[in-house]
Amino acid sequence: MEKKRYKDLVDKYTPKEEIFYNAIIAFIIGGIMGVLGQALIDFYSYYLTIPTKEATVCMIVTLIFLSCLLTSLGFFDKFVNFCKCGLIIPITGFAHATMSAALEYRKEGFITGLGANMLKLSGAVIIFGVVSAWTFSLLRMLIGVI
Numbered sequence: 001m002e003k004k005r006y007k008d009l010v011d012k013y014t015p016k017e018e019i020f021y022n023a024i025i026a027f028i029i030g031g032i033m034g035v036l037g038q039a040l041i042d043f044y045s046y047y048l049t050i051p052t053k054e055a056t057v058c059m060i061v062t063l064i065f066l067s068c069l070l071t072s073l074g075f076f077d078k079f080v081n082f083c084k085c086g087l088i089i090p091i092t093g094f095a096h097a098t099m100s101a102a103l104e105y106r107k108e109g110f111i112t113g114l115g116a117n118m119l120k121l122s123g124a125v126i127i128f129g130v131v132s133a134w135t136f137s138l139l140r141m142l143i144g145v146i
Contacts (some may be wrong), residue, residue, distance in 0.1 A: 014086055022084045022085075025082070025083065025084050025086060026083070026085040026086035027089055028083070028086065028087075029083040029084070029086025030086040030089065030090070031086075032086075033063075033086065033087065033090050033092070036063075037059050037090075039070045040055075040058070040059040040062055040063070041055045041056055041058075041059045042055075044059065055124075060091055060107075063090070063092055063095075064091060064092070064095040065090055065094075066092070067092035067095040067096050067099070068095050068099040070100075071095070071096050071099040071103070071122040072103065076096050080096075083119065094122055094125060097121040097122040097125075098118055098119060098121070098122045100121065101117050101119070101120045101121045101122070102114050102116055102117070102118045104117070105117035105118075105120075110143065132146065
């Protein structure tokens with residue numbers, strides 16, 4: 001088959017993505033995630049009388065727990081299909097990536113399955129996050145000295 005004809009066939013059957021619609025959905029869901037996070041902080045601060053600094057940590061742990069639970073039950077992927085990046089970009093996406101890898105390799109055993117493969121998807125995020133933080137802090141320190 002000719003390359004041009006093949007490309008035309010691929011273009012014909014490739015689903016078209018609605019970028020503007022997806023951006024609006026991601027914006028709205030991201031805002032809802034922010035409101036949910038603030039509601040959790042307020043709940044922990046006011047009703048459980050936890051200091052705000054510790055309530056923030058409790059909020060993050062709660063969101064991680066919920067995303068891991070929904071991933072384990074098989075609902076998180078369905079939510080992501082609708083919510084797009086509004087649900088993947090926050091800490092919930094990182095927890096989902098870690099939990100997905102853990103679930104995928106759980107049959108291989110606790111150490112060689114879970115331990116060796118849990119950070120397979122999210123390990124790159126950790127590495128580049130640490131390297132970026134180190135680089136920017138070094139630049140900030142150098143600029144502050146000058």
